[in-house]
Every structure is written in structure tokens, then in C-alpha cells.
Amino acid sequence: MGANVSSSGEKASPTCNPPTASSSKGNIIAKSxxxxxxxxxxxxxxxxxxxxxxxxxxxxxxxxxLDHARAIRDLISTWNSSELSTLVQEYEQLAVLKELTIQADLARPPAPSAKQDLSDLYDYKFCADVELVFQRAVFPAHRAILSARCPYFRRLLAAHPGRGARVTIDAAAAAAPGMRAATFSALLRGLYTGDFAAAGGEDADVLARLSDEFGTPNALDGDLQELLEGAGESGDVVLLFSANSQEFRCHRAILAARSLFFRNLLARRARAEGDAATATTTRIVLDENVIPRRYALVLLHSLYVDAVDLSCVLRAATEPDVKPKTPQLAIDEAMEVHQIGRFLDLAILSQGSEDIIIENLNTDNMLSVLRWASQPHGSDWVYRQAMHFLREEFVSIANSPVLYDMEQHLLMEALKSDYLQASELEVLTAVIKWGEQQLMKQIEEREPNLLSHTAHSVSKKGVKKRDLSDRELREILSDIIGYVRLEHVIPTTSDILNNAIRRGLISRPPLHMLGDELGERVNPWLAGQQGGVYKRPRLFTPYMDEVKAALEERLGEGVAPSSQCRVRMSHIPDTLYMLEDKECQQYYADLPSSQRLPLAVDIIAGDIPVPDLDTVQAMTKRESDLHQLTSVQRALACGDRRAVHHEIKLRVVREFGLPDMVADVLSNVGQLHHEEEPKERRSAAQMRVPVQKVAPELIAASTLVMEDSYSLSAEASGCSHDSSYSDVMPDIAMAARSLSQISIGEASPTATLDLGDGNIHVPAFL
Structure with a gap:
């Protein structure tokens, strides 16, 4: 079928041979x-x-x-067991810290479930449309919830139609003569939440006897599903869209319970109608430019069922129904649904759409997701998950065209991480490729030809790598090349590294290529053995596995390197971090309000909220609970304690829905460690702190704590200032203070102060 046909109709040979040559190979050679x-x-x-x-x-x-195992094996072949153990400890510290970082990135405020929202609906009586009277006690309730949950109330309320009806309950008292008003309230709460176990003692027995009269309720989610399916007949709210007259019926009680937007809207409508609010149906017109009609069923489904189902999206007759949906289509729809959830203050809708976005995340759509998530209307949670995906799949992304379209700040943020899953040689290669592509784009943009795509134009011919200027490329890479940890490029004789140095893309070669002045060999992989600022190796899984295996081979079978994990402190201690000592924190908590960090600062711009006392106490308890986890205890034993505490605080702050910068403020001020504050300080804790003024004020507060702690401890112990102060701060922190005590030249017997008023003042401390 695929054979060639000659002009005479005969099949031609697939290969065209010269007419004088024979078909055999030997004849061709003989005649040549x-x-x-x-x-x-x-x-x-x-x-x-x-x-x-x-x-x-x-x-x-x-x-x-790809042979990372061989590269790291060649590097450590000459190392002794002690050096291998040090590197293994570094990897293990990063491993436990990475686990906490992932947990902190996954943290977000839990979306309230239908059970929680309906419990609040019963407690706060939002948009109640019926009043139940039992033993002269009035219970505002919601007709739709009781009718869906209990056959008895369905029959009773059907006999009393109308909004705001008052219904007297007698049958319940006849069925259970000993039932009190509190028991009846527990019964109603159980119908709203599906939890009847909250009532105990006699109330539980009474509720059990009422099962014959009221009927045993079904599961809450099942009844809500039936309520959604029957909303076309029993719904008391009609949703309309400005661009279409199609109606969507639902229930006032569900809207008020699940969405703050609809709750306020219904409350305003009720206040406007006043006593005339007897209509059983409320009409709500929504702007289709804000809430597209095609997502109406998705919205209602999430309100009733606590799930986001994009299969409910309504499509026009001319729009093809794509089944199954492509990842990009699902992401685009989920982004629009996320906007609707934020506008309606419906957390279950926003978080459900975030989950759909991450489930459909891949290499092709990663950049679009990151760009959307970084916008003010985007999602910080989605941004953190997408960045985690970028770090984990960096090698595959670096070998795809996606790398060329990546913004510089995204690439820099990925390279900053200690958990980037790529070798430094792959990182260097990706950075150079990215820079060359950016330079090609610049050359095409400044093309002098007026007629593009012509025979002599750059866009037609394309830009060759040999045409690229190393000077321009160095300028493009100047801000990003510093995030490549050149000291950890292996093999050290790599042509890529040598070419980058020869081209001038790297201004300063790695330390292991230079050596120190004494000519001694430096090892940039081990802390304390480098010639400059130490850069810890990344937690690259192939390297870590091979180093662990090599150490086990050195030490023998059955020896786990993790048992040798020790805490390694920094060479220069962070003196401000050491203020988190319990004694300093307790002293700072007992300071009078006039000496504490001033929180009542005028709000100019860039301010962040400071949680109230109840929220701080809840955050304190949550942080204390997290510190009891096995993973946290292991991280504190093996890792950087300051980084561990920061990740825990960051996780708590995100779980409470506060900005990340609140973790830094609370960590430095020490608010999360206080058990309880006096009531007179409550107002100060409710103020707001401008971001720009946090750092200077924290430094001033920390200095106040150090100085006062030093003075109090010195007076209490009766010892010298140096000994008392060294108990609070390390010796290196005393250097600045010790300089003031050094006598240079002849000192005057009495020091005086001249304030310019003509008088001589003697300082009080002399």
C-alpha cells in the first residue's frame, strides 16, 4: 500500500539505484x-x-x-570515618528540619465543617425563621434543618407555615414527662450537629426514650445531601444571576450557616423588611461578572456536602463537555472557584479549589500556578506547594523548556533552599542555560532590523551560542550565580565549572580550587574546615544515601549513623536568640507596661495584626502540643534548635490564619511563651505593629531585657558584674561591654556630665 508506483503503473523499488550499477554490493565495488x-x-x-x-x-x-552515587563516592573515598560521620550528621539535621518545614508549608486554618457551622447556627440563631416554645422557654430555630432531620418536626412545622411562626411543643412533654428545657435544647443541638453524645446522665436517657416519638435521625451528611436534592421544592431562597433568568433554589439556614457574605446579606434584608417579612421565599440577585452562573451548582454542592466537585460546572450548549478534564482546564476552573470562595467568605470552597489545583499540578502548568498564587488574589498555600514541587522536580524542569520561561525571582527562591533536589553541577548547568536564553531574548528584542523574519534578521536566523557575549551573560547571572554552591560541585574537575570560570561567569572560583595561604587542603563540605563562609550542602537524597551507606561500610554492619547525631552550635552564637531563656522570658513578662515593648504605634502602612490574648494563649497551647511530637523532639536533639523553633512557630501562625511575619514578631518578643498576661495589658496586645518598625523596637526591647537582667542578677548574687552577666550572655556577647571597662591612659577620678545648663552633673551609677 505504501510502495512507490512508476509512470508505467509498475511498482518502483523503494531505493533508487543508478541504472548502470548492479543490485549486488559486490558488483558495485568491482566496477568502481x-x-x-x-x-x-x-x-x-x-x-x-x-x-x-x-x-x-x-x-x-x-x-x-545521572551517576550521582559515583560522584559522591569518588569525593569521599579519601575521607576518614570522623569526616563521614560529620557529613551524615549534617544531612540528618537537614532531614528532620525538612520534615518540619513541609508540615509548616502544609499548615493552613482548618475550614469549618458543616457540623461546626450548624452548631454555630444553633448557638447564635442566625436567620432563625421559626420559634419553638417548650415549658415557657422560646427556642429560635430553622425550619429547613428540623424538617430534614426529624419526621416529627417535619409534620409539626408543616401545620404551621409561614416565616416567623411560633409553635408550642406538647408532644415531646407527653412522650417524656421528665424532660426539661435543657434536655430539649440538647435534642435540638443534636439534630443540628448529629452529635447526641454531648448530653449525659438523665438527659441521655430522656433522649433515648424520645427516639420512638421523634424518630432516629440519619447521618448528618446524608440528610444534607437529601436537603440539597430537594431544594427545588423546599428551598426558601432563590439565587438569580443578572445575565440569566435561571433560578437556583436553596435554604436560608444553610446560606447563613456556611457563608458570612450570605449571612450579612440575609440579615440586612430582614432588617429592611421588618415586620413585613412574612414571605417564605427570598430572592437574591448575584452579579455574574463576580460569580459566574456556570459555577452555581459547584457553590451549592460545597455548601451542603463539604466538597468541591467541578463536574457540576454548567456549560453552554456550544461549549464542548471535556471528560475527563485536562489538568490545565481543571486548574483554570479551580482558580475561578477559589475567587468565589474568598468573595463569599466560604473557606470550604476556597480550600477545596486549592486542593484541586495542587492535585493537577505538573511541570507544564507549574509556572502559571506560581504566577497566579503570587498575586494578591492568589493563595499563599498554593504558592508554597508549587514551590515545593519546583524544588523536588528541579532536574526535570531544568531539562524542559519551562526553565526558559521562569522568572528570575522564582529561580532564585528555589536555589536558596537547602532541600533542592539536584546536584550543584546540575544547578550550575541550569543557571547558565537560563541565562543564555534570557540573553537570546534580549538580543531579539533589540534587533535593529525593521523587517523581521527576513533572510538577514536575527529572529529568522536565530541566535547561536557562539554569538553570545560573556560580558552580557555575566551581568544577567550576577544576581543569581551566588546562590549556586560552587564549593559542592562534583566532580571538581567538571568541564562545565571550568568553562564558566574561563568565560568569567564566576568571579571567584570555589575555595577548594584555590586553597588557603598555608597550602593546606580545605574541605568545604564540613563545618569548621572551610576557608571562608560555610555553606552547608543541600539535602540531595542520592548524596545522603551514599554517604550513609559509606559510613555503615566503614563502621560495620548494624551501626546506624543516626545514633551518633549530636547538636552542633554555630561558631558565633546568636545573642538575641539566647534571650529565649526561660528566666529572661519570665522577667520580660513581669516588666511594667511602661518598660515593655511599646505596641501602641501609629499605623502608617504595611502593618500586621497582633492577636488578642485568647488567641495568643491558644497558640501557646498549640505550640506546646507540637513540641511533644516525636518528630519535633528528634529535630531538637539533632538539628538547629533555633530553626526548629522557628518552623514550629511558623506552623502555628499559619494554622491560626495569621501572616508569616507574625511568627518573627512573636518569636523575638517572646509572646508565645507567656502563660498569662494581666488584664491591664490586654489592650496593648490588641494593637497593631507596623512592619517597618519591628526590628529596631525588638532590638531596643532585647537590650532592655539584657541590661535589667544583668543588673538584677548582679545585685541578687552579690558577685561581680562580669560573672553575673556571663550567666545570661556568652563570652562573645560581653566583648562590646568589656571594651568600656578597659582603661586607656589616665582616667579622671570623678566623671561628670555637661548638659549645657551651666551645672555639673554626676551620673547616678558612680
Whole structure:
């Protein structure tokens, strides 16, 4: 079927041979001159050799880029067991810290469930449309909830139609003569929440006897599903869209319970109608430019069922129904649904759409998700998950065209992480590729030709790498090349690294290429053995596994490196962090309000909320609970304690829905460690702190704590200032204070102060 046909109709041969040549290979050689024969042999041999060299070169290049185990094995082949153990400890510290970082990135305020919202609906009586009278006690309730949950109330309320009806309950008292008003209230709460176990003692027995009269309720989610399906007949609210007259019926009680937007809207409507609010149906017109009609069923489904189902999206007759949906289509729809959830203050809708976005995240749509999430209308939670995906899949992204479209700040943020899953050689290669592509774009943008895509235009011919200027490329990479940890590029004799240095893309070669002045060998992988500022190696899984395996081989079978994990402190202690000592925190909590950090500062711009006392206490309890977890205890034993505390605080702050910068403020001020504050300080804790003024005020507050702690401890112990102060701060922190005590030259017997008023003042401390 696919054979060639000649003009005469006969099938032609797939290959076209010269008419004078025979079809056999031998005849061709025999009829060829000797010189031609040698050329043929040479050409065939050279072509095969060239192909063979290309294959071998590609295989070597591929094996070098993928054989991370061999690269790290060659590096550590000359290390002793102590050096291997140190590197393993560094990897284990990063591993436990990465686990806490992932948990902090996943943290977000839990979306209230239908059970929680209906419990609040019963407690606060939002938009109640019926009043139940039992033993002269009035219970505002919601007709739709009681009718869906209990056959007895369905029959009773059907006999009393109308909004705001008052119904007297007698049957319940006849069925259970000993029932009190509190028991009846517990019964109603159980119908709203599906939890009848809250009532105990006699109330539980009474509720059990009422099952014959009221009927045993079904599961709450099942009744809400039936309520949604029957909303077309029993619904008392009609949703309309400005661009279409199609109606969507639902229930006032569900809208008021689940969405603050609808609750306020219904409350305003009720106040406007006043006593005339007897209509059983409320009409709400929504702007389709804000809430598209196509997502109406998605919205109602999430209100009743606590789930976001994009299969409920309404499509126009001309719009094709895509089944299954592509990841990009699902993400686009989820982004729009997320906006609707934020506008309606419906957390279950917003968080459900966030989950859909992350479920459909892949290499192709990662950049669009990151761009959307970084917008003010985006999602911080989605941004954190997408950045985690970028760090984990960096190698595959670096080998795809997605790398060329990545913004510089995204690439820089990924390279800052200690958990980037790529070797430094792969990172360096990706950075150079990205820079070259950016330079090509710049050359095309400044093309001087007025007619593009012509034979002589740059866009037509394309830009070759040999045409790129190393000086311009160095300027493009100047801000990002510093995030490549060149000291950890292996093999150290890599052509990529050497070429980058030769081209001037790297201003300063790695330390292991230079050595120190004494000519001693430096090891940039180990803390304390580097010639400059130490950069810890990334937690690259292939490297970590191989180093652990090598150490086990050195030490023998059955020896776990994790048992040797020790806490390694920084060479220069962070003196401000050491103020988190319990004694300093307790002293700071007992300071009078006039000496504490002033929180009542005028709000100018960039301010952040400071939680009230109840929220702080809840955050304190949550942080205390997290510190009891096994993973946290292990991290505190093996990792950087300051980083562990920061990740825990960050997780707590995110779980309470506060900005990340609140964790830094509370961490430095020490608010999260206080058990309880006096009531007179409550007003100060409810103020707001401008972001721009946090750092200077924290430093001033920390200095106040250090100085006062030093004075009090010195007076209480009766010891010298140096000994008392060294108990609070390390020796290196005393350097600045010790300089003031050094006598240089002749000191006057009495120090005086001249304030310019003509008088001589003697300082009080002399």
C-alpha cells in the first residue's frame, strides 16, 4: 500500500539505484575504480566512527549527569570515618528540619465543617425563621434543618407555615414527662450537629426514650445531601444571576450557616423588611461578572456536602463537555472557584479549589500556578506547594523548556533552599542555560532590523551560542550565580565549572580550587574546615544515601549513623536568640507596661495584626502540643534548635490564619511563651505593629531585657558584674561591654556630665 508506483503503473523499488550499477554490493565495488573504492571504504568507516563517537559521548555525558552515587563516592573515598560521620550528621539535621518545614508549608486554618457551622447556627440563631416554645422557654430555630432531620418536626412545622411562626411543643412533654428545657435544647443541638453524645446522665436517657416519638435521625451528611436534592421544592431562597433568568433554589439556614457574605446579606434584608417579612421565599440577585452562573451548582454542592466537585460546572450548549478534564482546564476552573470562595467568605470552597489545583499540578502548568498564587488574589498555600514541587522536580524542569520561561525571582527562591533536589553541577548547568536564553531574548528584542523574519534578521536566523557575549551573560547571572554552591560541585574537575570560570561567569572560583595561604587542603563540605563562609550542602537524597551507606561500610554492619547525631552550635552564637531563656522570658513578662515593648504605634502602612490574648494563649497551647511530637523532639536533639523553633512557630501562625511575619514578631518578643498576661495589658496586645518598625523596637526591647537582667542578677548574687552577666550572655556577647571597662591612659577620678545648663552633673551609677 505504501510502495512507490512508476509512470508505467509498475511498482518502483523503494531505493533508487543508478541504472548502470548492479543490485549486488559486490558488483558495485568491482566496477568502481580503485581510488573510488578507497573513498567509499573511508567514507563508510568514518561515518560509522563518527556515529560511534557521538553515541559514546552522549552516553558518557548522560552517565556523568545521572551517576550521582559515583560522584559522591569518588569525593569521599579519601575521607576518614570522623569526616563521614560529620557529613551524615549534617544531612540528618537537614532531614528532620525538612520534615518540619513541609508540615509548616502544609499548615493552613482548618475550614469549618458543616457540623461546626450548624452548631454555630444553633448557638447564635442566625436567620432563625421559626420559634419553638417548650415549658415557657422560646427556642429560635430553622425550619429547613428540623424538617430534614426529624419526621416529627417535619409534620409539626408543616401545620404551621409561614416565616416567623411560633409553635408550642406538647408532644415531646407527653412522650417524656421528665424532660426539661435543657434536655430539649440538647435534642435540638443534636439534630443540628448529629452529635447526641454531648448530653449525659438523665438527659441521655430522656433522649433515648424520645427516639420512638421523634424518630432516629440519619447521618448528618446524608440528610444534607437529601436537603440539597430537594431544594427545588423546599428551598426558601432563590439565587438569580443578572445575565440569566435561571433560578437556583436553596435554604436560608444553610446560606447563613456556611457563608458570612450570605449571612450579612440575609440579615440586612430582614432588617429592611421588618415586620413585613412574612414571605417564605427570598430572592437574591448575584452579579455574574463576580460569580459566574456556570459555577452555581459547584457553590451549592460545597455548601451542603463539604466538597468541591467541578463536574457540576454548567456549560453552554456550544461549549464542548471535556471528560475527563485536562489538568490545565481543571486548574483554570479551580482558580475561578477559589475567587468565589474568598468573595463569599466560604473557606470550604476556597480550600477545596486549592486542593484541586495542587492535585493537577505538573511541570507544564507549574509556572502559571506560581504566577497566579503570587498575586494578591492568589493563595499563599498554593504558592508554597508549587514551590515545593519546583524544588523536588528541579532536574526535570531544568531539562524542559519551562526553565526558559521562569522568572528570575522564582529561580532564585528555589536555589536558596537547602532541600533542592539536584546536584550543584546540575544547578550550575541550569543557571547558565537560563541565562543564555534570557540573553537570546534580549538580543531579539533589540534587533535593529525593521523587517523581521527576513533572510538577514536575527529572529529568522536565530541566535547561536557562539554569538553570545560573556560580558552580557555575566551581568544577567550576577544576581543569581551566588546562590549556586560552587564549593559542592562534583566532580571538581567538571568541564562545565571550568568553562564558566574561563568565560568569567564566576568571579571567584570555589575555595577548594584555590586553597588557603598555608597550602593546606580545605574541605568545604564540613563545618569548621572551610576557608571562608560555610555553606552547608543541600539535602540531595542520592548524596545522603551514599554517604550513609559509606559510613555503615566503614563502621560495620548494624551501626546506624543516626545514633551518633549530636547538636552542633554555630561558631558565633546568636545573642538575641539566647534571650529565649526561660528566666529572661519570665522577667520580660513581669516588666511594667511602661518598660515593655511599646505596641501602641501609629499605623502608617504595611502593618500586621497582633492577636488578642485568647488567641495568643491558644497558640501557646498549640505550640506546646507540637513540641511533644516525636518528630519535633528528634529535630531538637539533632538539628538547629533555633530553626526548629522557628518552623514550629511558623506552623502555628499559619494554622491560626495569621501572616508569616507574625511568627518573627512573636518569636523575638517572646509572646508565645507567656502563660498569662494581666488584664491591664490586654489592650496593648490588641494593637497593631507596623512592619517597618519591628526590628529596631525588638532590638531596643532585647537590650532592655539584657541590661535589667544583668543588673538584677548582679545585685541578687552579690558577685561581680562580669560573672553575673556571663550567666545570661556568652563570652562573645560581653566583648562590646568589656571594651568600656578597659582603661586607656589616665582616667579622671570623678566623671561628670555637661548638659549645657551651666551645672555639673554626676551620673547616678558612680
Amino acid at each position: 575504480p580503485p581510488s573510488d573504492l578507497m573513498k567509499i571504504k573511508k567514507r563508510k568507516h568514518s561515518g560509522f566512527a563518527t556515529l560511534r563517537r557521538k553515541i559514546i559521548r552522549h552516553y558518557k555525558r548522560l552517565s556523568k549527569s
